[in-house]
Amino acid sequence: MAVQILLNLMTAFLWMMLIGDGSGSSFVIGYLLGCGLLMVLHNFLPKPLYLKRVWSIMKLLALFLRELVLSSFAVIRQILRPRLTVRPGIFAYETALSSDFEVTLLSCLICLTPGTLTLEVSGSGRILYIHAMDIEDAGQLSRQIQGTFEKAIMEVTRL
Structure with a gap:
């Protein structure tokens, strides 16, 4: 590269x-x-084009910005309601990411998204304990993380 x-x-x-x-x-x-x-x-050339990785990084950044805006509006909507209807909770998320860098990046992206916070990473590095401001369905939230952040991180790091 x-x-x-x-x-x-x-x-x-x-x-x-x-x-x-x-x-x-x-x-x-x-x-x-x-x-x-x-x-x-x-x-x-012996390796894939570095432009593919640059494009993947730009897509990850765009995805993060989209999630940041959407979750910010969701938090604002909860704050402005006359009655709090939040269902806070902690759930365990098992990740398919293998390297420490990938897990750290996922953890940082989750922490930077309003309404969610990574509390701890297990010793194996495969399970993240995440606090969410409003959990309707932990499985659905896990699938959302897997389909957005985790998929984009794999695209960046595994070219």
Whole structure:
């Protein structure tokens, strides 16, 4: 992956030297040309394109921002109701993630989402104990975490 990034940057700087323009726009054009070159030559490279990982990271960030906004509105809706109808609770979530980095990232994303908080990770690193502000169905909440954050984290880390 580092070779691909270096090749892409070298292509951008080579483009800037060839056209004799040191502006940022010529760097961007050269970088985009380098991306195109990498896509054409990807069969000759030993690893998958680093652009796939960059795209996966951008999708994870967009997913987190969407969940952040949706859960913020859900918390605001609960706060503004005249009567509290929350059903707080703690549930155990078994994750399919294997590395410490993946579990830590999932835990951080859960903590940063309003209304949820990771309390503890088991010694094996496979079970997260999560406090949720409003649990209607712990199984449904587990499936939601698995289908959103966990799936996106696997896409980023397991290319």
